[in-house]
Amino acid sequence: MSSDPVIIAARRTPIGTRGRALADLGVAELAAPVIRAALADGEAALGSPVTVADVLLGNCMGPGGNPGRLAALAAGLGPLVPGGTVDRQCGSGLAAILDAAAAVRAGDGRMRIAGGVESPSTAPVRSQGGVPYDRAPFAPHGFPDPGMTRAAEDLAAHDGIARDRQDAHAARSHARARAARDAGRFDAELVPSAGLAYDDAIGAAEKLLPRLTPLFPAGTLTAGTATRIGDGAAAVLVAPAGTAPGLAIRSAAVIGCDPALPGIGAAPAVQEALSRAGASTADVAAFEIVEAFAAQSLAVLDRLGIADDDPRVCADGGALALGHPWGASGAVAVVRLFSRLVRGDAPAGTLGVAAASVGGGLGVAALLEVVR
Template sequence: MPTDTDPVIVAARRSPLAVRGRGLARVDAGTLGAVVVAAAVADAGAPSIADVILGNCTGPGGNLGRIAALAAGLGFAVPGGTVDRQCGSGLAAIMDAAHATRADGRTRVAGGVESASTAPARVQGGVPYARAPFAPAGFADPDMLRAADDLAAHDGLSRARQDAYAQRSHARATTARANGRFDAEIMPVAGVHRDEGIGAPAAALARLAPLVDGGTVTAATSTRIGDGAAAVVVARAGSAPGLAIRATAVVGCDPALPGIGAAPAIEAALAQAGRSLADIAAIELVEAFAAQSIAVLSRLGLPDDDSRVCADGGALALGHPWGASGAVAVVRLFSRLVRAGASAGTLGLAAASVGGGLGVAAVFEVVR
C-alpha cells in the first residue's frame, strides 16, 4: 500500500525521438544521455545527486550511466550505473532509483538512452549477428517482430484492427504536437527539435505488405527503431510537485509470447498499490507493435481505443529507442499529469512488455 516514504519524480525531460539513421544519427548514446540528465537536474533546481542510473540495450557499453553523469557536469563524486531489461530498461532504471531513494532519501537521476544509429556491430565467431539471445537454448526465442506476428495469430488479431490502432496512435500524436503538448518535455539535440516519426496516412497503411510471410504485422503496425533518451529526477518522499512512485512490478511470462508481459506486470503493480484500472487516469504503454498493445489491453479488459492509453500517441508514432522507451513513458506521464495541472491524488501507470518474456510496470500519483 502507498506510504509517506514513497519517492517522488520532480523533473522529467526527454530528447526528440529520431528515426534510426536520420536526425540524431551522429549523436552517441553517452551524449544523448548527458543532455537529458543535465536538463532534468537543472529543472529540479540542481540538487545534489547521489547516482545516475540509465537503461540501455545495445551498447556501446562502458557504463553509460557513469559516462552521462560525467558528461552532464555532475562531478567526479557522482557515480553511475546501467540497467539492461531490454525495452523495459528505462522504466526499470527509474524503479531501481526509486528503491534506492526510498532507502536513504538521497536524490537520484534515472532514465534510459539508446542510439541505434551508433550501436556497435556484433560479431561472434567471426559471424555478424543482429542481437544477443533473449532466452537460452531449449527455450523459444523469437525476435520481437516474429513474436508480435505470432501473438496476433494466437489472439486472432486482424490486420484491419492493427492498422486502426496504429493510425489512432499517429492521429493522437499529430494533434498533440500541433497543440504543443510535447514542447515542455523535449530538450533539443543536435538541431533536432521534434519527434521524427509522427504521421501515417490511413491509405498508406492499407497498402503495406506484411513483414512476415502469411502474417498480419506491417511496417506501420511496428514501431520505428530510433535514437533518443529520457531522464527523471527521483527525490525523497514529501517532495512536490511531482509524481510519487506508489508501486512497481517486474514479472516473467512465456518467452514465446513476450508481448503479453505488460499485462501481468500491470496487474501486479495495481495489486501492490491497492488500486484497480478504474482508478487510473492516464496510462502509458510502450507500443512496440499494435498487436502487442492490443493483446495487453484485451487481457486487461480494456478497449483498443481507451482514451487513457497513450492519449498523445505512443511509440508507434513517436518511435522506439529501445532502452529509453520505458523512461519516455514516464516523462509522458509527467507531462500529462504534473505539467497539465492534474489534481493531487490523480493516478498514472507506465508499462512495457520485454523481449525474453518480461513485463515491467509502475503506478504513480500526483502530489502537489
C-alpha cells in the same frame, strides 16, 4: 505512503528514426542534455541546488563502458557521481527509475537521476566467432527465443488480432501524436537535439497503412504496425517523499512470462502493480504502455479489459507514432505521464501507469500518483 519517492522533473529528447537526425550522437551525447535539463527543472522547483547521488540509465545495445557513468560525466556532474547501467531490454528505462526509487525508499535521502538512452545508429556491430549477429539471445538454448517482430506476429495469430484492427490502432496513435505536437503538448518535456525539435516518425506511415505489405507470408504485421527503431534519451529526477510536487511511485512490479509470447508481459505486470496498491484499472486516469507493435499493444489491452480506443491510453500517441529507442522507451513513458498529469495540472491523487513488455518474456510496470 509517506515514504514513496517522488519524480519531481522529467525530460526527453525527440526520438529520431535510426540513421537520421540523431545518427551522429552516441549514448553520452544523447543523454547528457536531458540529464542537465531534468536537473535544472528540479533545482527550479526546489529553489536550491541539487546534489545527485547517482545516475542510473537503461540501455540495451550501447557500446558498453557503462553508459550511465559516461552520461553522468558528460553532463558535468563531476567524477564523484558514479553512474550505472540497467539492462531489461525494452523495459530498461523504467527499470532504472524503479531501481533509483528503491534506493531512495530504502533510506538514502539523496536525489538520483534515472532514465534510459539508446543510440541504435551508433551501436557497434556484434559478432561471435567472427560472425556478425543482429541481437543477443533473449533466452537460452532449449527455450523459445523469437525475435520481437516474429513474436508479435505469433501473438497476433494466437489472439486472433486482425490486420484492420492493427492498422486502426497505429492510425489512432499517429493521429493523437500529431494533435499533441500541433497543440504544443510535447514542448515542455522536449530537449531539442541536433536540430530535431519533434519526434520525426509522427505521421510517417499513417496514410500508407492500408497499402503496406505484410512482413511475413500470410501474416498481418506490416512496417506501419511495427514501431520505428529510434535514437533517444529520457531522464527524471527522483527525490524523497515530500520534496516537491510531482509523481509519487506508489507501487511497481517486474514479472516473467512465456518467452514465446513476450508481448503480453506488460499486462500481468500492470495487474500486479495495481494489486499491490489496492487499485484497479478503473482507478487509473492515464496509461503509457510502450507500443512496440500494434498487435502487442492490443493483446495487452485485451488482457487488461481496456478498449482499443480508450482515451486514457497513450492519449498523445505512443511508440507506434513517436518511435522506440529500446532502452529509453520505458523512461519516455514516465516523462509522458509527468507531462500529462503534473504539467497538465491533474489534481493530487490522480493515478497513472507506465509499463512495457520485454523480449525474453518480461513485464515492467509502475503505478504513480500526483502529489501537490
